[in-house]
Amino acid sequence: MGDGDAAAGLDPAEVGRIFREESGRSLAALIRAFGDIDVAEDAVQEAFAVALGKWPRDGVPPNPGGWITTTARNQAIDRLRRESRGRQLLSEVAVLAPGGGEPAIPQEVGPVPDDRLRLIFTCCHPALSTQAQLALTLRLLGGLSTRQVARSFLVSEATMARRLVRAKRKIKAARIPYRVPEAHELPDRLRPVLAVIYLIYNAGLSGPAGPGLCAEAIRLARILAGLLPDELEVAGLLALLLLTESRRASRTRADGSLVLLGEQDRTQWDQALITEGQTILRRCLRRNHPGAYQLQAAINAVHADAATVEQTDWPQIVALYDQLLVAAPTPVVALNRAIAIGEVQGPAVALALVDELDLDTYYPFHATRADLLGRLGRHREAAAAYQRAAAMAPTDAEQDFLRRGGRASREADR
């Protein structure tokens, strides 16, 4: 097969990449056709094995997604025919399938919703824990292996495998449906879906899996925004992720240490992502129904507009945080609002607001206090706050950053 490899110019890693890109839709279609996640997963896995043998020799088929769906469907039917339990399942799905016979894969044309849309509402059903929602979404829609999902959330592969098995078992036993919620249910049901995509992005920002998870979250947000074009918060989330992603290159130094927003090299910000994020955001803000994701995106858009930190329109950011605090009245939002107010009215006003918050176990609270205390010349207290923050920070990069702040404060105190 060596000659064929050279002719097609395709190595197994490349097959894996294309396959992963295309297989989410196929997996969702098969789950719908067979009503069984395990059967669908096994079938897509078998199709991958076939692709690994075939694609390097013959080249990628013109419609790889269609090829995967057809191949996996045939694999599933063959396998089910060999098992008695499988024959029973087949006869059941045949009853459901229009025209009888074999399970039909619905064609995706016109207003027929994409199967992935049904599936993401299944994965993020409120009857499942957030942990299970995250794991299922990454596994079934992101196409990550169990090992990759485990690594993203710092748990062992065995723990993650158990978590996935338990979640899939609940979907099956309790009959969590595969369907897009109706319009009146959508606001409630969309909330965990958006939260899961946002959590996946954030896990990518600070966790060891890094950019891969961020890219996956953006991919899922794009799919969702394409499938639900009238849902403003979906567009708002996509804009937020794109604007946050635009600062990736400037967020860390070569040694992995963190750079604060105010100290970032703004020429490194990705203008294409900023333009895309701002265009999406403008389009949804025009509808004048801002929710929490649109407002967070708007705050990021104001930062993106400032060529230097001094040019930042802080009063505008404070006004947006005022609105955000109404939409999402959490102490974390109140903390960030206090930081913005500090830029307009000075660190003493901000510190008074921060000290009212009950966020003792949240390390950015202590980091914020440390910064404000330092700016007020209270270096000894600042050093203590840096120390508390560093002790709680989840990653090495964040700990190093905070320890440096603590050292600087101690030196200033001398």
Next chain:
Amino acid sequence: MAHYLLSVHSVEGEVREPMTDEEMAQSHQQLAVLEQELKSTGAWVASGRLHEPATATVVRRAGGEVVTTDGPFVESKEHLGGFYIVQAPDLDAALTWASRVTGAIRAPIEVRPFAGFEV
């Protein structure tokens, strides 16, 4: 169709805010309407309320003999107070019934699928 157990659990000694007579009457009214609707839509399978756990008796086999003892199987603060068994096409439909029950009785409802009805 799948079958679901909608169970009402009460916690012994936990003081819930007592309902006024008016609220009690409203709750009974809501439950009556709900049960009628469960039956007319074919979702109702069974329902019932239980006496307090002190009225329970346990029967078990020990050393080839059947022994009868007083009291509930597990001494615990939480106990089953009542239940509905409903049939529903999927969990969302069962949860919709459960949200109506919890609205009427103002206590949490646990929704659990029966095994062996997966048709």
